[in-house]
Amino acid sequence: MTSLSKVKHVVLILSGKGGVGKSSVTTQLALSLATLGHNVGVLDIDLTGPNIPRMFGIESSTVLSAPGGWIPVTVDGGETLEKSGGSIRCMSLGFLLRDRGDSVVWRGPKKTAMVRQFLTDVLWGEMDYLLVDTPPGTSDEHISLAEQLRTLTIVDGAVIVTTPQAVATADVRKEVNFCKKVGIDILGVVENMSGFVCPHCAECTNVFSSGGGKVLAQQFEIDFFGAVPIDPTFVMMIEGEIKDEEGKKESLLDKYQKNALSPIFKDIASKVVAKTIPTPGDG
Ligand SMILES: Nc1ncnc2c1ncn2[C@@H]1O[C@H](COP(=O)(O)OP(=O)(O)OP(=O)(O)O)[C@@H](O)[C@H]1O
Numbered sequence: 646m647t648s649l650s651k652v653k654h655v656v657l658i659l660s661g662k663g664g665v666g667k668s669s670v671t672t673q674l675a676l677s678l679a680t681l682g683h684n685v686g687v688l689d690i691d692l693t694g695p696n697i698p699r700m701f702g703i704e705s706s707t708v709l710s711a712p713g714g715w716i717p718v719t720v721d722g723g724e725t726l727e728k729s730g731g732s733i734r735c736m737s738l739g740f741l742l743r744d745r746g747d748s749v750v751w752r753g754p755k756k757t758a759m760v761r762q763f764l765t766d767v768l769w770g771e772m773d774y775l776l777v778d779t780p781p782g783t784s785d786e787h788i789s790l791a792e793q794l795r796t797l798t799i800v801d802g803a804v805i806v807t808t809p810q811a812v813a814t815a816d817v818r819k820e821v822n823f824c825k826k827v828g829i830d831i832l833g834v835v836e837n838m839s840g841f842v843c844p845h846c847a848e849c850t851n852v853f854s855s856g857g858g859k860v861l862a863q864q865f866e867i868d869f870f871g872a873v874p875i876d877p878t879f880v881m882m883i884e885g886e887i888k889d890e891e892g893k894k895e896s897l898l899d900k901y902q903k904n905a906l907s908p909i910f911k912d913i914a915s916k917v918v919a920k921t922i923p924t925p926g927d928g
């Protein structure tokens with residue numbers, strides 16, 4: 646039995662280019678799946694920039710070791726999760742770095758060994774979805790990662806994140822070809838930073854050209870999961886500390902419920918659920 650054997654669905658989050666919002670999409674997707682009542686794991690193997698702990702507001706948490714492996718950190722769900730019955734647990738190299746500002750410059754075998762340990766030694770337990778936030782690109786490292794994952798578990802598929810700019814979409818084309826090469830299905834494409842939502846009137850303006858993700862999806866006959874605008878309230882959710890009327894710090898999930906992007910991500914999460922293969926015991 647492996648540490649992934651009770652995980653029903655494994656979904657990779659990929660992007661051909663850095664900074665397009667892959668970690669943000671992973672975070673939002675996890676929050677949306679959890680509010681739909683799923684138990685979600687997030688594995689951050691972007692070793693050069695492990696942002697996931699910061700995005701979940703759990704960067705000061707410590708990972709505990711138990712016989713058999715590491716115990717992932719549970720995200721504070723507040724009232725939102727109590728009502729939905731879902732959960733989020735998270736594992737990232739960020740938890741293991743002594744200095745949070747350290748950037749990891751490991752290469753070759755050391756990096757591969759660390760990723761393997763992350764895939765085999767985390768005690769996920771019963772889990773509906775494991776979202777794997779991967780480093781950007783399509784290098785040999787990615788091929789090795791895809792191969793390792795496929796020897797350990799069934800990968801349901803990948804969600805590709807892109808931005809509307811042509812350069813980024815050209816990079817994502819490589820990601821589509823990469824998935825074909827390593828035999829990973831593409832569940833769908835998300836176009837992030839598609840327009841800017843005005844904080845005053847909520848009007849959405851296309852700062853860059855938009856529709857690149859949709860065109861790409863049509864061209865490769867893959868599903869278009871949706872367009873996510875740049876929303877300053879999202880940055881507030883991640884970076885800011887919002888307090889309620891009684892001055893109590895709000896949990897991330899309670900903040901998420903008030904975020905303008907959450908309806909879009911709920912829709913994307915529903916599409917991921919619809920595209921993942923039902924297994925016996927699924928609700
Ligand atoms: N839709 C959005 N609205 C507002 N801000 C966003 C949005 N998507 C991403 N961001 C912001 O853009 C920055 C980059 O996003 P993120 O870290 O998710 O990208 P990434 O592709 O994972 O980067 P990396 O290549 O470093 O892994 C973050 O500060 C994030 O808060």
Ligand code: SF4
Nearest residue numbers: 843844845846847848
């Ligand atoms: S979108 Fe409307 S409210 Fe926002 S800055 Fe432009 S004019 Fe002002």
